[in-house]
Amino acid sequence: NSNHNSGIDPTNETHTQMRNGRLRVDARSRNQLLPRYWPRITDQELQQISGDSNSIIIPLFEKMLSASDAGRIGRLVLPKKCAEAYFPAISQPEGLPLKVQDATGKDWVFQFRFWPNNNSRMYVLEGVTPCIQSMQLQAGDT
DNA sequence: GCTGTGCATGACCGC
DNA sequence: CGGTCATGCACAGCC
Numbered sequence: 001n002s003n004h005n006s007g008i009d010p011t012n013e014t015h016t017q018m019r020n021g022r023l024r025v026d027a028r029s030r031n032q033l034l035p036r037y038w039p040r041i042t043d044q045e046l047q048q049i050s051g052d053s054n055s056i057i058i059p060l061f062e063k064m065l066s067a068s069d070a071g072r073i074g075r076l077v078l079p080k081k082c083a084e085a086y087f088p089a090i091s092q093p094e095g096l097p098l099k100v101q102d103a104t105g106k107d108w109v110f111q112f113r114f115w116p117n118n119n120s121r122m123y124v125l126e127g128v129t130p131c132i133q134s135m136q137l138q139a140g141d142t
Numbered sequence: 143g144c145t146g147t148g149c150a151t152g153a154c155c156g157c
Numbered sequence: 158c159g160g161t162c163a164t165g166c167a168c169a170g171c172c
Contacts, residue, residue: 034156034161066163073146077162093148115149120150122162 032085037061040142049103060086065132067139074129078112083123087112102131 039059041049061082063069065067069076078087090096095113102108111126131137 014162068164073164075147077164091167117149117162126147129166 011108031141033061033079033081037063037082062142065137065139069128070137070139070141072129072130074127076110076125076128076132078123078125080121080123083112083114087123090114098125103136106134 011036033133039062041059041062046057046059063076063079063082066077087098088096090112093114093116095111097109099107101107104110109133110131112123113126114121114123
């Protein structure tokens with residue numbers, strides 16, 4: 001778990017909630033992300049995901065899928081701060097292919113890229129349709 | 143037509 | 158009121 005981070009005050013609210021196994025909010029997420037993207041996975045769910053592996057899994061962010069995320073376009077919009085905090089830095093719009101592993105150990109490859117948007121960027125994952133269909137994800141799912 | 147790509151637009155929300 | 162992001166939409170290829 002993330003308690004190895006010495007910056008966490010053991011008496012604060014986040015820690016208490018984690019001890020109760022009810023709500024986990026990683027300290028870095030609290031600092032950088034809007035509350036709507038805070039990971040809300042429970043310790044119990046996290047333990048189920050990690051299974052028997054020796055991996056330490058640190059929740060970074062969660063997103064509720066929009067209709068267009070889960071639709072047929074196959075593109076999932078990434079919240080900008082989430083992408084820039086936790087994904088590789090990309091300087092070209094074409095971005096990078098990202099290989100990611102789901103909780104069952106299955107590998108997926110998504111293209112992590114961005115579009116120019118006003119004077120900023122919109123980050124997206126392309127090629128998510130196989131994953132979304134395989135997991136039968138719908139709008140509103142996390 | 144239809145479908146995918148690349149961006150534009152505008153509602154919405156946090157400040 | 159400025160930035161974000163869900164979705165609109167024009168354009169290009171293709172059938």
